Amino acid sequence: MTIVDDFSLLxxxxxxxxxxxxxxxxxxxxxxxxxxxYPVVLKIVSPEIEHKTDVGGVKIDIxxxxxxxxxYRDMMQNVKGKKIDGVLVQKMARKGLELIIGGKKDPQFGHxxxxxxxxxxxxxxxxxxxRICPLTALDVEEMVAELKVHPLLEGARGKxxxxxxxxxxxxxxxxxxxxxxxxVEMDLNPVVFDDEGCDIVDARFSR
Amino acid sequence: xxxxxxxxxIFEPKSVAIIGASKTPNKIGNVLLRNFLDTKFPGxxxxxxxxxxxxxGVKCYPSIKKINGPVDCVIIATPAQTVPAILTECxxxxxxxxxxxxxxxxxxxxxDLAAQIREIAKKYEMPVVGPNCLGVFNPYTKxxxxxxxxxxxxxxxxxxxxxxxQSGAVGSTVVDLTAYYGMGISKFISYxxxxxxxxxxxLEYLMNDKTTETIILxxxxxxxxxxxxxxxKKVNKIKPIVVLKAGKAAxxxxxxxxxxxNIAGSYLAYQAAFKQAKVTEAEGIIEVFxxxxxxxxxxxxxxxxxxxxxxxxxxxxATDHIENEGLVLAEFSEKTKNALQEILxxxxxxxxxxxxxxxxxVEAYAKAxxxxxxxxxxxxxxxxxxxxxxxxxxxxxxVLTKASDDRRKPIAxxxxxxxxTEVYRRILESKGVPSYNSPLSAVKAIDKLVKYANYQKQLx
Numbered sequence: 001m002t003i004v005d006d007f008s009l010l011x012x013x014x015x016x017x018x019x020x021x022x023x024x025x026x027x028x029x030x031x032x033x034x035x036x037x038y039p040v041v042l043k044i045v046s047p048e049i050e051h052k053t054d055v056g057g058v059k060i061d062i063x064x065x066x067x068x069x070x071x072y073r074d075m076m077q078n079v080k081g082k083k084i085d086g087v088l089v090q091k092m093a094r095k096g097l098e099l100i101i102g103g104k105k106d107p108q109f110g111h112x113x114x115x116x117x118x119x120x121x122x123x124x125x126x127x128x129x130x131r132i133c134p135l136t137a138l139d140v141e142e143m144v145a146e147l148k149v150h151p152l153l154e155g156a157r158g159k160x161x162x163x164x165x166x167x168x169x170x171x172x173x174x175x176x177x178x179x180x181x182x183x184v185e186m187d188l189n190p191v192v193f194d195d196e197g198c199d200i201v202d203a204r205f206s207r
Numbered sequence: 208x209x210x211x212x213x214x215x216x217i218f219e220p221k222s223v224a225i226i227g228a229s230k231t232p233n234k235i236g237n238v239l240l241r242n243f244l245d246t247k248f249p250g251x252x253x254x255x256x257x258x259x260x261x262x263x264g265v266k267c268y269p270s271i272k273k274i275n276g277p278v279d280c281v282i283i284a285t286p287a288q289t290v291p292a293i294l295t296e297c298x299x300x301x302x303x304x305x306x307x308x309x310x311x312x313x314x315x316x317x318x319d320l321a322a323q324i325r326e327i328a329k330k331y332e333m334p335v336v337g338p339n340c341l342g343v344f345n346p347y348t349k350x351x352x353x354x355x356x357x358x359x360x361x362x363x364x365x366x367x368x369x370x371x372x373q374s375g376a377v378g379s380t381v382v383d384l385t386a387y388y389g390m391g392i393s394k395f396i397s398y399x400x401x402x403x404x405x406x407x408x409x410l411e412y413l414m415n416d417k418t419t420e421t422i423i424l425x426x427x428x429x430x431x432x433x434x435x436x437x438x439x440k441k442v443n444k445i446k447p448i449v450v451l452k453a454g455k456a457a458x459x460x461x462x463x464x465x466x467x468x469n470i471a472g473s474y475l476a477y478q479a480a481f482k483q484a485k486v487t488e489a490e491g492i493i494e495v496f497x498x499x500x501x502x503x504x505x506x507x508x509x510x511x512x513x514x515x516x517x518x519x520x521x522x523x524x525a526t527d528h529i530e531n532e533g534l535v536l537a538e539f540s541e542k543t544k545n546a547l548q549e550i551l552x553x554x555x556x557x558x559x560x561x562x563x564x565x566x567x568x569v570e571a572y573a574k575a576x577x578x579x580x581x582x583x584x585x586x587x588x589x590x591x592x593x594x595x596x597x598x599x600x601x602x603x604x605x606v607l608t609k610a611s612d613d614r615r616k617p618i619a620x621x622x623x624x625x626x627x628t629e630v631y632r633r634i635l636e637s638k639g640v641p642s643y644n645s646p647l648s649a650v651k652a653i654d655k656l657v658k659y660a661n662y663q664k665q666l667x
Contacts, residue, residue: 102467106476108432114467114475122466130471130479132436139483146482185468204465 002085003045003204010203013177015170015188017200020090026072030065032089039063039092042071043202045085053120055079061092093201096194097152097162100128101170103178104185111178113171115140117149118190133175140168153193160195167193170200182207210404213334214412216303218345218394220279221250224271224302226293227284228254228262235284235308235354240265242357248349253278271296279303282342282352287311290338291323298331306352307338313400314339321402328403340399341375344382346392347418353395355379366391367420368499371409373398373427374453381423381492388496389637393418405430407438414442421502423495424450424486432480439484444666447659448486449498452477485662487655494648500641501652504617506660507586511537512653514560515575516591517567517599521621521646522560525589528650534657536560537585546578560591568598573606580615587653588618591646594628604634611640617656619649 004022021032033040044057052058056078059071100118105111109132116128129146131139155161186205191198229236240263243252254262257269268274281302287309297305312321328335342352346365363386372378378397396409413419429435455474481488489495512534516522536559547557550571563571579585610618620642622628635642643649
């Protein structure tokens with residue numbers, strides 16, 4: 001399973017991913033970006049790379065074709081020697097609060113979901129809350145209230161509160177998806193939220 | 208009758224047979240029988256052991272089959288390999304239920320023996336507690352399979368707290384402490400390997416048990432997590448469950464490939480389940496007691512707390528904790544303020560916390576409590592008594608007991624000090640007055656009670 005297969009399956013379950021194309025050449029990347037519209041993001045797709053950011057395999061906010069071509073070549077240099085499937089060209093996510101929505105199958109309780117502060121520091125801050133599937137909208141509300149970053153979700157420092165309905169939908173959808181597909185572990189991370197909705201920037205799961 | 212309902216034969220037996228009764232002092236089969244004789248168990252007690260004609264003056268039967276008349280509860284204390292055959296005899300004798308104290312089953316990889324027990328129990332729908340456990344204790348009926356001598360491990364008086372424990376060691380210390388604090392229990396169940404009936408089954412039984420008001424659950428690992436979640440949800444709606452989970456340290460899976468897999472260890476799942484079921488989780492054994500004693504109080508209508516004290520500083524500490532826990536200091540009505548002003552010295556100020564000052568005698572406490580019980584803006588009372596001040600004497604115990612028995616509002620009392628104060632605290636506890644030796648533990652307990660009451664209110 002590649003990230004492209006993963007993304008297609010998620011789409012089938014109604015997860016609204018940012019528009020993306022999977023390409024194998026620089027020219028195809030340019031063509032894809034044209035279709036999506038700038039700014040775009042480039043992400044390396046490789047079975048040998050666990051954390052893409054750490055090896056220079058993610059470049060964001062690419063504003064035009066010239067930058068795209070340079071970035072593409074740089075990225076190929078960064079990951080030289082690794083087995084590369086191709087590159088994902090994706091629409092740049094909205095600006096907002098990065099959260100993780102994850103899940104796993106616990107040997108005792110079965111599927112559970114977590115939400116928390118997302119991004120690359122998930123395992124450092126460990127600001128998460130968890131519930132056992134299936135859960136209700138009220139459970140999601142309580143999960144949100146338990147987070148230390150809870151005030152950020154409510155719109156701290158002059159920002160508008162995030163769209164809670166979108167978060168609730170995503171958490172409930174993640175539960176259903178994991179149970180139907182027999183998922184062992186999954187991360188939707190980061191998912192960027194603002195007052196209008198959210199963008200799922202990256203996703204991974206395993207059976 | 209379903210197996211769970213048949214547990215009645217174990218908790219309220221009219222007749223008990225001890226298999227493996229022994230003449231050798233300190234052997235389990237000896238301590239067990241001695242305990243039944245010492246407590247003057249009102250039903251019939253049979254000893255079973257082919258080696259003896261009598262044990263401790265009780266006629267000894269070679270096997271359960273030879274006993275004339277029915278046997279409600281059988282306690283087995285013989286080696287593991289003998290248990291399946293004995294169980295089959297029990298089934299043939301149509302006994303009500305069986306407690307297997309013996310170890311030597313799943314815990315030493317003898318799953319084959321455990322499977323035989325399960326099979327026999329299921330076939331005859333015969334409830335089996337254990338194996339590898341201390342079994343049960345019910346102070347109301349005096350059935351007692353805790354094979355620890357009474358002079359070493361005190362037995363608590365009858366009361367409303369049920370205690371379900373996976374560990375015999377934790378179980379026996381809690382029983383001892385409960386007796387020491389003078390608290391009363393309804394049932395004690397040490398269920399060991401949970402081969403036939405598991406933690407959820409006992410919770411289910413206790414839900415309908417008339418004498419049980421609050422349930423303590425000590426758990427290391429659930430037999431069936433999903434079932435536990437569903438059962439806790441159901442039972443906790445009616446009776447509060449205070450849970451203590453051990454074995455939290457195990458982190459995420461070593462082979463996890465995702466952030467979630469790395470962060471979400473097995474304890475996170477338990478925590479999630481506890482939160483979903485709205486049960487009250489305690490951090491340690493002492494906190495279990497802090498919480499269960501407050502649950503014996505009436506349910507508060509809200510989160511507005513009043514504090515009475517004869518020492519300003521302790522009142523300030525309590526205030527800090529009240530605010531930290533998200534509770535609110537109650538505002539008094541004019542009527543209450545005026546009434547309180549009457550009992551304060553001239554230089555005293557009516558405020559919350561209400562500082563009666565060190566000159567305050569027992570009468571001032573009695574009046575202040577009366578006034579506050581009438582104040583609708585107050586949902587719960589924290590009463591701090593520094594017993595070290597000259598005017599406080601033993602009459603304060605009567606005042607606090609009366610406040611605790613008033614039942615219009617829950618109360619928690621705080622007294623901090625050395626030997627003299629601790630004697631007061633023990634007397635209060637034995638009278639069912641929740642007493643704490645720190646403002647933090649008292650406020651935390653009140654907070655749990657407020658949360659639970661709020662949850663129950665939402666259900667309606």
